[in-house]
Amino acid sequence: MSNPSNNVLPLGRLSAKGAISGKSVSSSSPFILEARNVVKRYGSVTALAGADLELRHGEILGVIGDNGAGKSSLIRAVSGALVPDSGEIFIDGAPVKFHNPMNARQYGIETVYQNLAVAPGLSIVENLFLARERRLKGIRGALLRTLDRTAMNSFAKEKMQALGISTLQDIHQPVETLSGGQRQAVAVARAIAFGSRIVILDEPTAALGVRESRQVLDLIKKIRDDRNLSNPDQPRYAACL
Amino acid sequence: MSRVVPKPPSELEVVIKNPQRPTMPQNINRVIKKHPMVASLVVLFASIVVFSFLNPRFLTAANMGLILQQVTVIAVLALGQALIVLTRGIDLSLGAITVLSSIAMASTAVYLNWSPPVAISLGIAAGVALGLINGLFVIGLRLPPFLATLATLSMYGALATVVTKGVTISATNMPPMLSWMGSPFVIGGLRLTYGCGVMLIMFAVVAYVMQFTQWGRHVYAVGDDPEASRLAGISVKHVLLSVYTVAGCIYGIGAWLLIGRLGAASPNAGVDYNLDAITAVVIGGLSLFGGRGQVIGALFGALIVGVFRNGLQLSGVQVQWQGLAIGALVVVAVTIDQRIRGTGAAR
Ligand SMILES: Nc1ncnc2c1ncn2[C@@H]1O[C@H](COP(=O)(O)OP(=O)(O)O)[C@@H](O)[C@H]1O
Ligand SMILES: [Mg+2]
Secondary structure, eight states: OOSOOOOOOOOSOBOTTSOBOBOOOOOSSOEEEEEEEEEEEETTEEEEEEEEEEEETTOEEOOOOOTTSSHHHHHHHHTTSSOOSEEEEEETTEEEOOSSHHHHHHTTEEEEOTTOOOOTTSBHHHHHTTTOOOBOSSHHHHTSOBBOHHHHHHHHHHHHHHTTOTTOOOTTSBGGGSOHHHHHHHHHHHHHTTOOSEEEESSTTTTOOHHHHHHHHHHHHHHHHOTTTSOTTSOOEEEOO | OOOOOSSOOSSGGGTTSOOSOOOHHHHHHHHHHHOTHHHHHHHHHHHHHHHHHHOTTTTSHHHHHHHHHHHHHHHHHHHHHHHHHHTTOOOSOHHHHHHHHHHHHHHHHHTSOOOHHHHHHHHHHHHHHHHHHHHHHHHHSOOOHHHHHHHHHHHHHHHHHHHHTTOOEEGGGSOGGGGGGGOEEEETTEEEEHHHHHHHHHHHHHHHHHHHBHHHHHHHHHHHOHHHHHHHTOOHHHHHHHHHHHHHHHHHHHHHHHHHHHTEEOTTTTTTHHHHHHHHHHHTTOOTTSSOSOTHHHHHHHHHHHHHHHHHHHTTOOHHHHHHHHHHHHHHHHHHHHHHHHHHHOO
């Protein structure tokens, strides 16, 4: 809270191929996440022609570019949703390779995707815990993989409260009955509820109105600043507009 | 969007609050949306009431028991179909799988003199294997389920005819255990078969699994939004493969039921089962677009079809008209499903 910067950096030149290459202002502090020379081609389209990304402690970093500039591609590369053709990704200075989103998640990278990757028919709790459900202890949990709904419900309530989404009436209501901003809140909550270090949001306000946009941006600041939300050993970072 | 709020909220606090109190139709809408099978349950009871007024013989223990016996096989097959439909798939080969499994049971027991438990296990294993093959076609070759199972329908059907040379094995030649599912017992004046009991247990088990286990919820998630599921870290392929395999296992048990019901294992059975199972699933409120409805709905769907057939027959309606009534039910069910999905996406 003392020094975290809150600058939105227009990232680099947009090359003639319509690709993006970004470089934040250099800093002496070590980068928690770093991408070097990332290249991604879709057939004849070069989406990323050697893009760089540097993310520091406590920083909220924005990536700016035209439609089709390659923002989503860059984000998907560092979140494991796509495998770049070449280039390197470093976490705390150590090189890593991601083959799927789970790999990235193991390093504490959580992503809120542009297309609001929540399952509309599932409830808020179910979306929150999708793919990391809590199971009952003992034989029912181990053998039958029975879910521990009580634990998941109370955890969900607690997290939603910590995020200031406390007046949530019904965490069992399907996500499709929520507004765009509410869905975004669920997606953000999922990204930060499990002790992530780096939160990546791809155009989190694109589908939202002015008020909802402001709420999501406030939420992002809150994630960075709130001691209750961030484990002091695991400061959070939110990147990418 | 632009509701007038006296004091602008500083956080997301207000956002998730429900703005209005729901009115009556909204309440009904919401219940049907959350539990689409409620509608089918209402239809089931309404049709029972109507038919019992039309014909005094309808609402007797004997007739109710008969309907239950009649729907057992279709209900079990619809249970397997329901799992696949929940993943946005469809299985056109279930009739052929069931027939092949029943043939595997009967021919090993009769021709090879295998002990009945071994023969039955082999038949169920055959169902598992054939379901697994369906799953491999779907995830390995990325064929749409409709086409993958259309292809295997043809293959499995041909296999059944080739293996049996078209010959039906009568249950009178089989060890009694193979037709055990068809043997009756009486409970509270209701004459049922053991198959009815097995069917109810199967529905209870699968309903529990779907509602309370990780696998069950992942099946819903994959059917609801495969891409979101993948991004969340679910292995969509494994889920799909397991669903087709489990469905195969259910058909395998259905094959045992079928022998009991028909009193035979015949390569010519099962032709109508595909469409009947789909009908039951749809009428039971499961959405062909995946992720919606409860498996228990397939039981209600099968019962509705059974009640309509039986009730119309008792009322002296010709068989051809029964098809018309069932078709109308399908139209209503699909329309409700579309409405639910339509209002769901409107926000
Ligand atoms: N899956 C894909 N297949 C083919 N081309 C793609 C795909 N995803 C993105 N592209 C192309 O890559 C370029 C960058 O896209 P994207 O990263 O989505 O940009 P942005 O998020 O900045 O709008 C665009 O020209 C787009 O058409
Ligand atoms: Mg984009």
